Amino acid sequence: MSKINGAQSLVNALEAAGVEVMFGIPGGAILPAYDPIFDSKIRHILVRHEQGAGHAATGYAQATGRVGVCIATSGPGATNLVTPLADAQMDSVPIVAITGQVPSAAIGTDAFQEADIRGVTMPVTKHNYLITDPKDIPRAIAEAFHIASTGRPGAVLVDIAKDALQKETTFDYPHTVSLAGYNPVMEPKSEAVRDAAALIAQSKKPVLYVGGGVIKAEAAAELMQLAQVTGAPVVTTLMARGAFPDSHQQHLGMPGMHGTVAAVTALQKADLLITLGARFDDRVTGKLSTFAPNAKIIHADIDPAEIGKNRHADVALIGDLKNTLRVLVPATKVALAKSAPDLTPWLNEVYGWRKDLTPWLNEVYGWRKKFPLGYDKPADGSVSPQYVIERIGKISGPDTIFAAGVGQHQMWASQFIGYEKPRTWLNSGGLGTMGYAVPAAMGAKVGAPDTTVWAIDGDGCFQMTNQELVTCALNNIPIKVAVINNESLGMVRQWQTLFYNQRYSNTDLHSKRIPDFKLLAEAMGCVGLRCESPADGN
Amino acid sequence: MAIDGDGCFQMTNQELVTCALNNIPIKVAVINNESLGMVRQWQTLFYNQRYSNTDLHSKRIPDFKLLAEAMGCVGLRCESPADVDKTIEAAMAINDRPVVVDFNVHRDAMVWPMVAAGTSNDDITVARSMAPVWDSQEL
Numbered sequence: 001m002s003k004i005n006g007a008q009s010l011v012n013a014l015e016a017a018g019v020e021v022m023f024g025i026p027g028g029a030i031l032p033a034y035d036p037i038f039d040s041k042i043r044h045i046l047v048r049h050e051q052g053a054g055h056a057a058t059g060y061a062q063a064t065g066r067v068g069v070c071i072a073t074s075g076p077g078a079t080n081l082v083t084p085l086a087d088a089q090m091d092s093v094p095i096v097a098i099t100g101q102v103p104s105a106a107i108g109t110d111a112f113q114e115a116d117i118r119g120v121t122m123p124v125t126k127h128n129y130l131i132t133d134p135k136d137i138p139r140a141i142a143e144a145f146h147i148a149s150t151g152r153p154g155a156v157l158v159d160i161a162k163d164a165l166q167k168e169t170t171f172d173y174p175h176t177v178s179l180a181g182y183n184p185v186m187e188p189k190s191e192a193v194r195d196a197a198a199l200i201a202q203s204k205k206p207v208l209y210v211g212g213g214v215i216k217a218e219a220a221a222e223l224m225q226l227a228q229v230t231g232a233p234v235v236t237t238l239m240a241r242g243a244f245p246d247s248h249q250q251h252l253g254m255p256g257m258h259g260t261v262a263a264v265t266a267l268q269k270a271d272l273l274i275t276l277g278a279r280f281d282d283r284v285t286g287k288l289s290t291f292a293p294n295a296k297i298i299h300a301d302i303d304p305a306e307i308g309k310n311r312h313a314d315v316a317l318i319g320d321l322k323n324t325l326r327v328l329v330p331a332t333k334v335a336l337a338k339s340a341p342d343l344t345p346w347l348n349e350v351y352g353w354r355k356d357l358t359p360w361l362n363e364v365y366g367w368r369k370k371f372p373l374g375y376d377k378p379a380d381g382s383v384s385p386q387y388v389i390e391r392i393g394k395i396s397g398p399d400t401i402f403a404a405g406v407g408q409h410q411m412w413a414s415q416f417i418g419y420e421k422p423r424t425w426l427n428s429g430g431l432g433t434m435g436y437a438v439p440a441a442m443g444a445k446v447g448a449p450d451t452t453v454w455a456i457d458g459d460g461c462f463q464m465t466n467q468e469l470v471t472c473a474l475n476n477i478p479i480k481v482a483v484i485n486n487e488s489l490g491m492v493r494q495w496q497t498l499f500y501n502q503r504y505s506n507t508d509l510h511s512k513r514i515p516d517f518k519l520l521a522e523a524m525g526c527v528g529l530r531c532e533s534p535a536d537g538n
Numbered sequence: 539m540a541i542d543g544d545g546c547f548q549m550t551n552q553e554l555v556t557c558a559l560n561n562i563p564i565k566v567a568v569i570n571n572e573s574l575g576m577v578r579q580w581q582t583l584f585y586n587q588r589y590s591n592t593d594l595h596s597k598r599i600p601d602f603k604l605l606a607e608a609m610g611c612v613g614l615r616c617e618s619p620a621d622v623d624k625t626i627e628a629a630m631a632i633n634d635r636p637v638v639v640d641f642n643v644h645r646d647a648m649v650w651p652m653v654a655a656g657t658s659n660d661d662i663t664v665a666r667s668m669a670p671v672w673d674s675q676e677l
Contacts, residue, residue, distance in 0.1 A: 026577050026591050028655070035581075038590035046591045048548040103656065463552045470548060470600050514558050514610035523604035 001170040006134030007032040009171045010098070010160065011040050013141035016173040019069050021045065021060065021446055022098075023053035027073025028113060030100025032165035045446065045475055048467040050077050052439040054084020055465070057095045059440030061088070062426045063401055064447035065218065067148050068095040074102055075113030078159070079120065083433060085155045086124035090430030091239060092216055094153035096144045104132040104161040118159050126154030132161045134169035146177040151184030152303040153216055184302060188319035193331045196274075196298045196315045201335035203272035203296075206232040209255070212239025212429070213277015213301060213321050215422045220244065222325035223276065229332050230274070235263040237278055239429040242419035253373070256284040258411040261371030270295045277301060277321050280310035281430070300324045373415050383534050385484045386412050389456060392482055393417030400424065400452045401444050405437040405461030407491035409484040413456040435464030441479045442472050452480070459485040459511040466520070473525030481521075487512045544570040544596040551605070557636040558610030565629050566606075566638045571645040572597045579648045583666070597642055606638035615640040 004012070010033050014022070021043040026034040037044050047053045050072045057068030068088075072081055078099040088095045102111040118130045127147045129140045137160065144156040200206060208230070214223050220243050227234050227250050234244050235255045244251055253260035255267050267273065273295045278284070285291035288310060299306070299313035300321060307316040317324050375386040389412045393402075398420040404410040404427040419425050426444060428436040441455035462483050472479055493507040511517075521528030547568045557564055571578075578592040596602075606613030612632050616625040616639060629637045651664045664670050 024591070026574060028577070028580070031577060031580055031585075034590040035585050035588055038588050044591055046594070048545075049550075463555060467548045467551070470596075473599050474595050510559050511555075515555050516608045516610075519604060519608035523601045523608050525599035525601075 001172070003168045004171055005032065005165065006137055006160070006167055006169050007165040008036045009134060009137045009169050010141065010165065011036040011042070012171045013138040013173055014042060014069070014098075015040060016138070017067075017141055017145045019067075022069035022071050023047050023056040023060075023443065024071030024098075025050055025053065025073070025077060027075075027077050027100065029074035029102055029162045030071065030077070030098070030160075030165075031073070032162060033071070033098070033100065033160075043446075044071075045471060045477075047439070047471050049465065050080035051083055051435070052442070052465055052468040052471065054081045054095070054097065055087065055433070055436050055439035056443030056446070056468070057097075058084060058088045058091075058093045058436075059403055059426055059443030060447040061093050061095055061443075062091075062440070063423055063444035063451075063453075065423065066094075066447070067145055068093070068443060069098070070095065071098040073100045073113065074117070074162075075115045077113075078117035079115050081117075081157075082120060082124065083431075085121055085157060087428050087431040087433045087436065088155040089124050089126060091428065092153045092212065093155070094148040095155050096141075096148050097155065097157045099157060099159045100165070101130065101159045101161045103163040105163070107132075107161065117157065121155075121157050124155070125157050126152075128157040128159065130159045130161070132164050134164045134167045137164065137169070138171060138173045142174045142177050143179060147179070147182065151182075152213075152301075184320075185304070185318050186302075186320045186323055188300070188317040188324045188327065190327070192315055192317050193324075193327050194335075196300075196317055196328060197331035197335035198339075199272055199296055199298055199315060200230055200232075200274065200332050201339040203232075205269060205271040205294075206230060207252075207266050207270040207273055207295075208232050208234040208244075209267065209273045209275045209278050210234060210236045210240045210243050211276060211278025212237065212243075214240055214243040215277075217277065217302070217321035218422070219276075219322040219325050220422045222322055222329065225329045226274070226276075226325055226332065229329055229336070232274065233262075233266055235259070235266060237281070237284055237429075238414055238427065240278070241414055241425040242422045245420045246418040247420060254414055256281075257286070258415065259284075260373055260415075267292050267295070272296050273298065275299045275301075275313075276325070279306050282310075285310065300328075375416075377534075381534070383531065385409065385486060386416050387534060388482065388484060388531070389413050390416040392454060392456070396452055396454060398424070400454055401426065401441075401448060403427065403437045403441040403444055403453065403455045405455075405457045406432045406434045407458050407461065407489070408486070408494060409456055409458045409461075409490070411491075412484075434458075434461045437461060438465050438479075438481060439468045441481070442468050442477050445472075445477050445479045455479060455481040457481055457483050458490060459483055459487060459517070460489045460509055462517070463509075463511070463515070466524070469521065469524040469526050481526075483517050485511055485517065540564060540566040542566055542568050543575060544568055544572060544602070545574045545594055547602070548594075548596070548600070551609070554606065554609040554611050554636055554638065562636070563633055564636050565632075566611075566636065567629075568602050568638060568640050569643055570596055570602065570640050571643050571647065573645050575645070575647075576649070578645070582646070582648070583652075583654070602638060602640035606636075606640075609636075611636040611638050613638050613640070615642065617642045 053070040061068035255263040300317035437455040518528035603613035
């Protein structure tokens with residue numbers, strides 16, 4: 001076997017793992033890897049900040065379902081990846097970060113640009129590695145991609161000492177990965193499936209509580225089948241927007257702090273939550289002890305650690321959601337056939353609506369009609385942010401990918417844009433990372449170049465990571481960015497309005513004065529536009 | 539006075555907005571060699587001038603002068619040696635706002651002397667492949 005250096009082995013391994021693009025910045029410790037990257041078929045996009053590389057990898061992964069890859073040097077390059085790693089891990093997004101480390105002999109000496117990034121990222125990654133022997137590189141890369149993309153997806157970091165990149169080695173990529181103690185359960189237990197189906201057949205007030213796991217598992221079609229078989233109303237969490245069409249009559253919208261009245265109330269009054277890849281997050285449950293007080297819980301998740309974490313599960317379905325739904329749908333059909341004898345066969349055949357559900361559905365849909373999502377038009381004739389976001393959704397249509405920052409504009413984008421397809425709504429749900437939108441939109445556009453990609457951003461968020469517009473301009477990544485400029489940290493201001501007597505401490509950004517976003521965009525090689533009146537939105 | 543590179547400057551320049559809004563009139567010199575210059579120097583010396591991912595194209599995008607102005611600062615640009623002093627003097631004369639000067643500089647300028655990473659200090663070079671000429675036997 002011919003001798004190559006560790007850096008070439010790394011690039012060979014990334015190619016063998018199927019990587020088509022990575023986002024990064026070179027520096028001293030990772031520099032040996034950049035030489036073979038120069039000749040690789042992998043596209044490397046030189047970003048302007050490592051945080052941008054990490055969020056771009058996340059946006060790419062969320063838009064495509066493939067593993068996103070970012071690469072940085074040691075020390076500050078690596079620590080700049082901490083936020084996007086934590087962000088991806090919280091939202092179960094498969095990304096792999098490659099970082100250079102100081103030479104192995106220097107580790108622990110406070111060497112130049114040394115940071116113990118393995119130690120730093122231990123609590124915010126699914127797994128991580130420190131590689132000091134070049135022969136371990138292909139195995140670590142294969143394992144990293146396997147761990148990131150299987151089971152509950154997540155973030156994996158591979159830190160490689162500079163001397164391991166420089167030393168000679170041979171390349172041997174493992175075709176199969178077997179990890180002791182890591183065997184994600186893919187198929188739910190059949191008795192649990194039967195129990196779940198029996199609970200569904202007993203329920204008069206079921207709700208399908210749908211989380212981001214449905215999108216991760218590519219199980220939207222199977223979810224639709226369960227919705228049709230049960231006839232139960234559906235709520236989609238912030239991470240699940242697009243998993244079930246907003247236009248579907250059974251869809252009540254998003255639950256939680258800024259959810260619809262119908263979705264929140266349906267959960268509160270339900271007698272059964274069919275929980276699919278959701279995690280009873282505090283933003284969904286509110287005060288946990290008062291959440292859905294009458295409901296039994298079916299909890300389907302690939303991650304056994306989620307079962308009972310926040311809410312006791314009456315039935316746990318541990319396994320891949322697509323596999324779970326594939327067996328749960330027919331089992332539910334069987335159970336409904338047994339215990340719902342009043343259901344006429346044709347109703348079962350067409351939509352599976354149950355007669356005994358009809359009053360409940362009327363009640364829920366009644367709430368939806370009574371409390372639709374709405375907003376007031378500003379009395380002074382200025383532009384309402386909801387209107388802008390609603391019009392962007394209407395004009396650009398359901399094939400568009402939307403990436404939001406964090407705050408009010410994110411909530412409005414989740415509320416006032418209709419999502420019909422999985423992977424068209426990208427946001428930072430768990431960590432709530434301001435600055436996510438622009439780099440994530442960049443990554444999504446790289447992964448889906450023929451799709452329109454909008455970043456819906458706030459004036460606060462936008463100023464955190466907009467330098468990646470330079471990357472977009474130089475690398476032919478034509479995203480569109482809507483800055484919803486209310487010259488404030490708007491969500492924090494909303495809390496100050498509601499809970500702090502309108503004492504607006506440090507939330508005024510003055511961003512209708514400085515910066516000039518139009519000029520800023522033009523300085524970065526983009527087209528800059530400004531809209532100041534509602535009439536310009538038509 | 540911030541002495542910054544075109545790579546570094548693009549990582550954190552949003553704080554110029556903070557400076558402009560809070561009356562913190564700093565001066566920033568962007569030493570713009572349109573490269574991650576130190577990494578490029580290593581590629582020149584140790585990687586056969588294979589400039590993998592160190593070209594930032596930053597004499598083209600962004601427009602640092604415009605960027606500074608968009609952030610409420612004064613933006614200046616200097617492209618010739620004859621303009622260096624007067625540009626600096628112009629920057630020195632402004633005290634009510636932050637000033638950013640985009641100094642367009644030669645991209646192949648290198649930092650010397652240099653002891654290559656991992657080598658002995660005895661192997662210091664004063665220019666490419668050029669060791670100091672010592673007076674007599676030893677220092």
